[in-house]
Amino acid sequence: MSPTPNKRILLNAFSMNCVSHHQHGLWVREDTRQLEYTQIDPWIELAQILEKGCFDALFLADVVGVYDNYKGGPETSIIEGMQVPANDPSMLVSAMAHATENIGFAYTSSVYQAHPFTFARQMSTLDHLTKGRIAWNIVTSYLRNAGFNYGLGGLPEHNKRYDLADEYLEVTYKLWEGSWEDDAVLADRKRGIYADPAKIHKINHVGKHFDVAGPHLSEPSPQRTPLLFQAGSSTRGRSFAAKHAECIFILESKEMLQGPGNVIEDIRNQARLLGRNPDDILFFQGITPVVGSTESEAKAKEAEYIEQFSEEGALAHFSGSMGIDMEAGDLDQPLDSMDPKYMRGFVQSMIKSSSDQKKTFRDLFRTRLAGQFLTGAPEQIADALQKWQQLGVDGFNLVYSVTPGSFSDFIDGVVPILQQKGLVQSEYSPGPLREKIFGTPRLTNRHVASEYRK
Amino acid sequence: MSPTPNKRILLNAFSMNCVSHHQHGLWVREDTRQLEYTQIDPWIELAQILEKGCFDALFLADVVGVYDNYKGGPETSIIEGMQVPANDPSMLVSAMAHATENIGFAYTSSVYQAHPFTFARQMSTLDHLTKGRIAWNIVTSYLRNAGFNYGLGGLPEHNKRYDLADEYLEVTYKLWEGSWEDDAVLADRKRGIYADPAKIHKINHVGKHFDVAGPHLSEPSPQRTPLLFQAGSSTRGRSFAAKHAECIFILESKEMLQGPGNVIEDIRNQARLLGRNPDDILFFQGITPVVGSTESEAKAKEAEYIEQFSEEGALAHFSGSMGIDMEAGDLDQPLDSMDPKYMRGFVQSMIKSSSDQKKTFRDLFRTRLAGQFLTGAPEQIADALQKWQQLGVDGFNLVYSVTPGSFSDFIDGVVPILQQKGLVQSEYSPGPLREKIFGTPRLTNRHVASEYRK
Numbered sequence: 001m002s003p004t005p006n007k008r009i010l011l012n013a014f015s016m017n018c019v020s021h022h023q024h025g026l027w028v029r030e031d032t033r034q035l036e037y038t039q040i041d042p043w044i045e046l047a048q049i050l051e052k053g054c055f056d057a058l059f060l061a062d063v064v065g066v067y068d069n070y071k072g073g074p075e076t077s078i079i080e081g082m083q084v085p086a087n088d089p090s091m092l093v094s095a096m097a098h099a100t101e102n103i104g105f106a107y108t109s110s111v112y113q114a115h116p117f118t119f120a121r122q123m124s125t126l127d128h129l130t131k132g133r134i135a136w137n138i139v140t141s142y143l144r145n146a147g148f149n150y151g152l153g154g155l156p157e158h159n160k161r162y163d164l165a166d167e168y169l170e171v172t173y174k175l176w177e178g179s180w181e182d183d184a185v186l187a188d189r190k191r192g193i194y195a196d197p198a199k200i201h202k203i204n205h206v207g208k209h210f211d212v213a214g215p216h217l218s219e220p221s222p223q224r225t226p227l228l229f230q231a232g233s234s235t236r237g238r239s240f241a242a243k244h245a246e247c248i249f250i251l252e253s254k255e256m257l258q259g260p261g262n263v264i265e266d267i268r269n270q271a272r273l274l275g276r277n278p279d280d281i282l283f284f285q286g287i288t289p290v291v292g293s294t295e296s297e298a299k300a301k302e303a304e305y306i307e308q309f310s311e312e313g314a315l316a317h318f319s320g321s322m323g324i325d326m327e328a329g330d331l332d333q334p335l336d337s338m339d340p341k342y343m344r345g346f347v348q349s350m351i352k353s354s355s356d357q358k359k360t361f362r363d364l365f366r367t368r369l370a371g372q373f374l375t376g377a378p379e380q381i382a383d384a385l386q387k388w389q390q391l392g393v394d395g396f397n398l399v400y401s402v403t404p405g406s407f408s409d410f411i412d413g414v415v416p417i418l419q420q421k422g423l424v425q426s427e428y429s430p431g432p433l434r435e436k437i438f439g440t441p442r443l444t445n446r447h448v449a450s451e452y453r454k
Numbered sequence: 455m456s457p458t459p460n461k462r463i464l465l466n467a468f469s470m471n472c473v474s475h476h477q478h479g480l481w482v483r484e485d486t487r488q489l490e491y492t493q494i495d496p497w498i499e500l501a502q503i504l505e506k507g508c509f510d511a512l513f514l515a516d517v518v519g520v521y522d523n524y525k526g527g528p529e530t531s532i533i534e535g536m537q538v539p540a541n542d543p544s545m546l547v548s549a550m551a552h553a554t555e556n557i558g559f560a561y562t563s564s565v566y567q568a569h570p571f572t573f574a575r576q577m578s579t580l581d582h583l584t585k586g587r588i589a590w591n592i593v594t595s596y597l598r599n600a601g602f603n604y605g606l607g608g609l610p611e612h613n614k615r616y617d618l619a620d621e622y623l624e625v626t627y628k629l630w631e632g633s634w635e636d637d638a639v640l641a642d643r644k645r646g647i648y649a650d651p652a653k654i655h656k657i658n659h660v661g662k663h664f665d666v667a668g669p670h671l672s673e674p675s676p677q678r679t680p681l682l683f684q685a686g687s688s689t690r691g692r693s694f695a696a697k698h699a700e701c702i703f704i705l706e707s708k709e710m711l712q713g714p715g716n717v718i719e720d721i722r723n724q725a726r727l728l729g730r731n732p733d734d735i736l737f738f739q740g741i742t743p744v745v746g747s748t749e750s751e752a753k754a755k756e757a758e759y760i761e762q763f764s765e766e767g768a769l770a771h772f773s774g775s776m777g778i779d780m781e782a783g784d785l786d787q788p789l790d791s792m793d794p795k796y797m798r799g800f801v802q803s804m805i806k807s808s809s810d811q812k813k814t815f816r817d818l819f820r821t822r823l824a825g826q827f828l829t830g831a832p833e834q835i836a837d838a839l840q841k842w843q844q845l846g847v848d849g850f851n852l853v854y855s856v857t858p859g860s861f862s863d864f865i866d867g868v869v870p871i872l873q874q875k876g877l878v879q880s881e882y883s884p885g886p887l888r889e890k891i892f893g894t895p896r897l898t899n900r901h902v903a904s905e906y907r908k
Contacts, residue, residue: 017579019648028643035641038582038673040552064572066669074651074669081648085673087579088572095548095583098494113572117603118518118542125471125541128492129549148667149571187489189482192764194473194535197528213602215520215528219492219539310646 009385009423010395010437011415012106012284013050013407016061017089019081023288023372023401024313026305027081032402038087040095046404047096050103053411054425056437057104057135058096059229059249059284059397060089064113065145067320071327074145077320080313090122097130104433106135106229106247111164112150113141116171117212123226124176124218132222132432132441137229138244140165143320162236167207169244170452174203176225177443178452179216195219201454222432224442225449233263241281242270243448246438249397251286257391264392276446282394282437287385289398290375291409302375305401311369318365331362372399378413385414386423463839463877464849464891465869466560466738467504467861470515471543473535477742477826477855478767480759481535486856492541494549500858501550504557507865508879510891511558511589512550513683513703513738513851514543518567519599521774525781528599531774534767544576551584558887560589560683560701565618566604567595570625571666577680578630578672586676586886586895591683592698594619597774616690621661623698624906628657630679631897632906633670649673655908676886678896679903687717695735696724697902700892703851705740711845718846730900736848736891741839743852744829745863756829759855772819785816826853832867839868840877 019034020027027034033042050058066084068074077084089107096105105126109119126134140161141147147155156164184199203214231249232241241248250263257264268278290305292298319326335358374384385396400406418424428436435441443449473488474481481488487496504512520538522528531538543561550559559580563573580588594615595601601609610618638653657668685703686695695702704717711718722732744759746752773780789812828838839850854860872878882890889895897903 025646027648028646038579038675040548040583044552064575064671066671074654078649078651078654079647084669084671085649086671087582088576091544091548091576091579091583093548094494094545095552098498098549098552114568115604118567121518122542122545125492125545128541129494129545145667148665150569151665153665192479192482193533194481195532195539197532200528200532211602211605211607213599215538217518217520217538217540221492 007394008425009389009418010282010284011053011055011424012057012059012395012397013046013055014059014061014286014397014399015046015403016083017087017092018083018085020313021061021083022317022399023305023309024080024082024317025308025310026401029308029402031405034081034403040092042404043092043096044099046407047100047103047105049404049408049411051100053407053415054419054428055103055411056395057106057433059135059137060092060105060107061137062086062089062108062110062139063143063146064110064141065143065147065149067143067316068145069323069325070316070319072325076312076316080310080316082313082316090126093126093134094129097126097133102133102428102436104133104135104227104436105130106137106227108137108139110139110141110146111161111168112146112152116168116210117175117214120172120175121217123172124216124221127221127223127226127432128218132434134223135227135229135247135433137231137249138165138169139231142323144323158234159236162240164209165240166243167209169449170207171203171205171210171212173225173449173452174205175212175214175216177449178454179203179214180218180220181454182220185219222441223434227434227437232267238263238267239270242267242276243274245281246434246443246447247282247284247395249284249286250393254388254391257393262392274448280438280444280446283392284395284397285388285393287374287388287396287398288372288401289381289406289410289414290373290401291378291381291406291413292375293377293413295377295380298375298377298380302373305373309369314369315365322361324361326361326365331365332360334358334360335364373401378417381410381414382417382421382423385418386421389423461848462879463843463872464736464738465507465509465878466511466513466849466851467500467509468513468515468740468851468853469500469857470537471541471546472537472539474767475515475537476771476853477759477763478534478536478771479762479764480855483762483856485859488535488857494546496858497546497550498553500861501554501557501559503858503862503865505554507861507869508873508882509557509865510849511560511887513589513591514546514559514561515591516540516543516562516564516593517597517600518564518595519597519601519603521597521770522599523777523779524770524773526779530766530770534764534770536767536770544580547580547588548583551580551587556587556882556890558587558589558681558890559584560591560681562591562593564593564595564600565615565622566600566606570622570664571629571668574626574629575671577626578670578675581675581677581680581886582672586888588677589681589683589701589887591685591703592619592623593685596777598777612688613690616694618663619694620697621663623903624661625657625659625664625666627679627903627906628659629666629668629670631903632908633657633668634672634674635908636674639673676895677888681888681891686721692717692721693724696721696730697728699735700888700897700901701736701738701849703738703740704847708842708845711847716846728902734892734898734900737846738849738851739842739847741828741842741850741852742826742855743835743860743864743868744827744855745832745835745860745867746829747831747867749831749834752829752831752834756827759827769819776815778815780815780819785819786814788812788814789818827855832871835864835868836871836875836877839872840875843877
């Protein structure tokens with residue numbers, strides 16, 4: 001493990017273009033803007049609040065199907081607004097980017113939802129429009145309904161999804177890194193030459209899943225390849241992450257992070273074997289802060305949230321992530337009886353690293369619910385984050401209970417303390433998102449994408 | 455034909471997220487913002503100018519490949535910035551929408567570039583974000599390089615592209631019109647019910663090209679189906695347009711519009727046979743206005759443009775539209791020797807309606823260049839547009855020579871005259887784009903999409 005005690009903690013807000021993202025049941029409150037998710041204004045307000053708080057990025061989750069295995073159907077998800085409806089996150093970016101200057105925008109796109117030629121152009125366009133503030137959260141989908149929406153006859157098997165993702169990344173790297181040379185664009189008004197054809201290349205990719213001729217339709221953008229996020233906690237997901245990811249979203253317990261072969265240590269080791277530096281990859285732990293001006297105020301707030309929390313919504317959510325119907329009698333089965341076919345990586349990881357394989361799904365679910373909130377006065381939250389940092393975590397994806405309230409409470413209360421301690425930035429450094437985080441706007445030569453450069 | 459003398463003239467600005475859209479060679483001028491196409495600001499400025507001028511919509515063209523058949527390759531296109539690079543137009547919309555209130559945004563998306571499940575959600579998201587101001591220009595692609603970018607081994611044959619487009623539309627209609635009933639969303643805070651599962655339906659589309667389960671991931675947006683634009687002038691394109699289109703972009707000569715079987719008469723007749731009203735379809739003629747405060751000032755401006763105009767750029771452009779290399783000896787072949795495989799609809803239409811089939815490509819090209827500008831003092835332009843209207847045209851797609859200058863010249867000079875004559879709107883009517891244009895926010899029961907409603 002590579003502890004990073006002197007480094008700043010990175011902060012992302014975790015949200016989704018939908019009614020109920022993670023803390024289900026709370027959309028009914030008057031102090032949250034979740035019901036306005038279809039409009040532009042709440043997103044602009046959120047981006048501006050986060051930028052005032054010097055956050056690194058707004059991280060937008062997404063799904064391309066409904067969670068439909070709890071009680072054998074999507075009914076609970078629909079009633080709860082649980083990630084359905086779910087609007088396209090990419091469409092929010094240009095409006096938020098125009099209203100801000102520094103904050104990054106990371107959004108989720110599955111390798112099944114968009115052809116890589118189309119997706120690569122979408123990302124390049126946004127990287128230009130945001131002046132280099134765009135990031136991609138690479139996912140391979142885990143909902144079987146997503147597979148049925150794309151004519152796949154259900155969801156392909158876990159490892160096959162990652163194989164396709166590997167080729168998808170190869171195509172996009174060729175387009176982003178290899179198609180237009182740095183000095184291809186002349187924009188020479190005197191001679192009337194916009195670009196030099198000798199410096200723009202077809203990619204002529206011929207693969208198992210894709211044939212793509214190119215050239216890329218976008219000229220080089222500030223970052224070329226967007227900053228790459230991933231959440232790969234399964235075995236295959238970890239090796240994929242070690243190869244591709246720059247930022248990794250994890251949902252681990254402290255015990256899991258301290259054990260041997262923990263996700264951070266494992267992925268950094270694998271990355272080293274691929275010629276990358278340990279610091280080329282940063283880990284973001286998911287955290288749900290409940291901040292009060294005093295501990296008791298925070299506890300009272302938490303009690304309200306727990307009171308309003310929808311266990312039905314959580315069961316529908318968890319059933320989708322587990323790939324099983326948690327109502328259909330499996331709830332009290334031991335963890336090791338599980339078919340990992342539809343299982344999300346973090347669940348696989350939780351199970352793999354669990355000391356007791358005879359724990360049940362019900363145990364796991366309860367542990368997850370009980371551990372979801374990080375509640376306290378600002379100083380307590382700051383201390384807790386510092387402890388996570390000492391376990392090797394580089395940053396946090398903050399889950400809201402109410403939006404933007406959970407974020408502004410954190411920014412008003414916790415961020416100034418972390419800034420005073422020198423643990424989070426007090427102002428943005430210049431340049432594109434990757435430069436703000438890694439000191440360089442483009443991927444280094446240690447990253448696999450560099451192989452595709454001309 | 456159904457002349458519409460008492461109706462207002464509709465106005466769209468025609469542009470593209472690229473350097474050189476139509477009037478090639480002019481990007482080198484100091485009075486155009488074409489070189490800033492990658493940034494947000496010029497697009498917001500343009501949208502605000504157009505809204506001040508009461509324009510109906512900004513219409514964004516697009517391609518998903520390079521024009522690569524002139525002189526056997528893409529070199530000329532690249533040198534001229536001729537629709538390459540070309541960034542994704544959809545990514546511009548939310549920023550422009552946030553800076554405006556009434557103007558519509560029509561953008562082009564090919565049935566080959568995005569899976570219909572993904573595209574339908576993108577459109578619904580934007581229809582929400584814009585409060586119903588989104589329109590889709592349906593295209594089937596005409597560049598062979600586009601086919602090679604999507605693993606199609608080149609471009610499918612013309613009629614096959616339209617067959618696929620028919621199914622693509624069917625899938626999207628099912629998602630937009632048939633998946634969520636109007637009262638599916640309750641957003642009931644007291645009972646904690648977001649939506650009613652009984653009123654949200656899978657579409658279970660099983661077709662030749664697509665299998666899509668659904669349900670749609672977006673709740674009903676103001677227009678549900680976006681306002682549908684198309685540019686279908688070929689035989690197959692016309693029947694497709696008669697079935698689907700609400701607004702049709704044409705590039706016709708006055709002679710062609712006066713002849714029997716002209717595109718307006720033909721499509722309206724076909725639409726009538728399908729149960730639609732003639733007024734359910736509006737025709738937008740492409741026009742390139744050059745406005746001066748006096749005729750001589752306008753002529754001087756035109757002379758400058760012609761002087762700077764790039765014939766090479768135009769030949770590369772036209773070669774792509776014709777599907778032939780205009781340098782490789784075909785320039786002096788008669789029109790009827792042409793293989794229509796890669797030919798754009800408007801070219802097919804021009805040829806079909808040409809009285810002399812022994813005309814050559816060179817003749818056609820010269821006619822097109824010579825006829826491209828509509829030049830004069832504001833009164834002259836206004837008169838000319840009124841004459842077009844008398845030929846059955848409902849509106850115009852205005853092509854710029856410099857941007858936003860060509861549009862602001864038109865808005866400052868011509869629009870007030872047309873407004874005084876009661877020919878164009880002086881303020882926007884309320885509601886979504888379709889309601890502003892057709893008086894109703896949703897497609898009527900005469901449109902084929904209504905068959906898919908629950």
